[in-house]
Amino acid sequence: MKTVLVTGACGLIGQHLCSGLLKKGYAVIAVDKEEGIYNQGKLNYTFMEASPTDKDKLAEIFEQNEIEVFIHAACTVDNDLGPIITDNEMKQSAQCDKFIYRYAMTENVKKVILLSTDQVYEFPKTREPIREDGDLKPTSNYAVMKHASEKALVSEMSHHKDVMVCIARYSPVYTLNFTDNLVAKITDPKDGTKFVYGKGQYGFQLCCVHNLVDFLLCFVMHADDMSYAGVYNVSDKLLTTASDIIAFMREHHRLGAVVQKTPGGALSKIKGIFGGGKDEKTNYRYLDLAKLEYNNMLDNTKAAKLTSFRWDIHNTK
Numbered sequence: 001m002k003t004v005l006v007t008g009a010c011g012l013i014g015q016h017l018c019s020g021l022l023k024k025g026y027a028v029i030a031v032d033k034e035e036g037i038y039n040q041g042k043l044n045y046t047f048m049e050a051s052p053t054d055k056d057k058l059a060e061i062f063e064q065n066e067i068e069v070f071i072h073a074a075c076t077v078d079n080d081l082g083p084i085i086t087d088n089e090m091k092q093s094a095q096c097d098k099f100i101y102r103y104a105m106t107e108n109v110k111k112v113i114l115l116s117t118d119q120v121y122e123f124p125k126t127r128e129p130i131r132e133d134g135d136l137k138p139t140s141n142y143a144v145m146k147h148a149s150e151k152a153l154v155s156e157m158s159h160h161k162d163v164m165v166c167i168a169r170y171s172p173v174y175t176l177n178f179t180d181n182l183v184a185k186i187t188d189p190k191d192g193t194k195f196v197y198g199k200g201q202y203g204f205q206l207c208c209v210h211n212l213v214d215f216l217l218c219f220v221m222h223a224d225d226m227s228y229a230g231v232y233n234v235s236d237k238l239l240t241t242a243s244d245i246i247a248f249m250r251e252h253h254r255l256g257a258v259v260q261k262t263p264g265g266a267l268s269k270i271k272g273i274f275g276g277g278k279d280e281k282t283n284y285r286y287l288d289l290a291k292l293e294y295n296n297m298l299d300n301t302k303a304a305k306l307t308s309f310r311w312d313i314h315n316t317k
Contacts, residue, residue, distance in 0.1 A: 001044065003027045004220065005067045005109075007052065007100070008074035010036030012178055013115065016213045017073065018045065024217060029065060031058070032074075052096040062107045069111040069220050070104045072097075072153075075145065076115050084282050085141035090148075097149045101156040105163055111223070113166045113216060114153050118205065118233065118298055119143035119284075120169060123291060129299035132169070132231040142284045164226055166219050170234040171207040171298060172285070176316050179253060181206065182245045184285035186258065195259045196242050203239025203295050208311035211236060218306040228306075233298040237309045248313050 004021050008014045009030030015038035018028045027044040035047045050057035052074045061067075075093045104112055121130050122137030138147040150167050157165045172181035185204045188195050215234050223229075249255040280286045300309065 001025065001027050002068040003029060003065060004069040004071060005029045005031065005061065005065070006071045006073055007031045008072075008076055008115075009047070010034065010038070011073065011076060012175070013076055013173065013209055013212060014073045015039060016175075016209055017071065017216055020213050020217050021220070024221060026069075026220070029061060029067070031061065052100075053092050055096075055099050058100055059103055062103045062109075067104075067107065067109050069113070070109045071113045071115070071216065071220075072100065072149075073115045075149075085145060085284060086282065087141070090141055090145045093145050094148050094152070097152045098156075101153050105156055105160040109163060111164045111166070111220065112153065112157075113168065113219065114149060115212075116146045116150055116167050116169045117143060118169050118171050118235070120147045120150070123294065123296045125294060127295055127297070129297045130233070131299045132233055132302060139281065140284065140286070141282050164223060164229045166223070166229065167231045168212070168215065168219075168234050168303075169231060169298075170212050171205045171236070173207050173209045173212060174313070174316065175209045176252060178209070179249065181285060182240075182313075183249065183255075184287055185240075186242055186245055187287060189279065189287050189289070193259055194256060195261050196246060197261050197292065200243030200246060201241055202292050203241045203244075205235050205296060205298050206240045206313075207235045208313070208316045210311040210316065211307070211309045214307045214309070214311075215303050222306060230302075232303040233300045234303050235298045235300050235309075236312050237300075238312065239295060239297060240313050244313050 004026050006014055006018055006028060009018050010032040015036055018030050018039050021028050022042055022045055030047045031050050033051045039045050048061055119140055120136050120138045120143050122135040138144045153165060157163060174182050186194050186196060212234050246258055
């Protein structure tokens with residue numbers, strides 16, 4: 001039985017990922033700051049309490065276990081860190097990443113997977129899909145933190161070319177019950193009101209957690225040679241429109257009043273009016289109103305060779 005080590009294992013993404021690995025017959029060592037109940041007591045599931053900066057504990061885990069795959073899902077925000085990423089958390093993440101990658105590479109781990117973010121890209125002012133070789137421009141604290149983690153992994157990987165590395169750049173996630181990233185897309189950052197322009201037919205690139213987990217499971221199980229190594233965009237097949245989000249929230253949750261606004265020609269006219277400043281830099285979910293008209297999509301063709309991306313806002317669980 002192959003063993004997979006997952007950091008951030010009790011967060012929203014981590015708990016679903018660990019569950020999927022167990023169902024596929026893997027032994028899972030789950031590392032997090034505190035234990036969650038989602039996988040508690042399951043066969044072949046071992047929880048180890050450790051913070052991302054607990055170097056001694058992490059070293060002990062690598063040394064005392066024969067780990068085949070290492071999945072670094074710590075510091076993926078959402079319900080782990082919350083929407084605000086501080087300078088101190090960025091510093092701690094950088095210290096942890098360099099250490100843990102070096103240890104993983106020297107302990108005969110065969111695959112290393114990093115969960116990153118599509119926020120590292122410079123989103124173009126066109127509707128051209130964003131590919132893995134697209135321009136990078138991380139501006140928020142979260143994106144800068146993840147980009148630094150990517151660079152630390154690539155740097156360490158250069159000394160261990162026999163280790164298969166995957167960097168998964170995924171869009172903001174959601175499930176049936178985790179809706180913070182959905183609601184953020186219809187929330188005016190200036191006053192916190194829920195709003196929609198026109199009929200809400202503009203869209204956002206999001207990622208159902210189950211699509212992300214399906215991709216990660218497929219990479220663990222089926223990526224069998226070095227041609228699979230590299231960067232992957234991971235997202236839903238189609239954009240999720242503002243009207244989709246409103247309908248979903250009203251069907252499954254409480255939403256309250258939604259103000260209908262008229263864009264008045266081009267949404268770009270509002271650019272600069274609601275400059276985010278510090279909020280935009282630190283808040284992972286900050287909605288840049290100037291980008292609503294772009295309808296940017298990730299090109300996930302590469303990842304689609306491994307999985308079908310069958311989940312969306314209409315069938316998520």
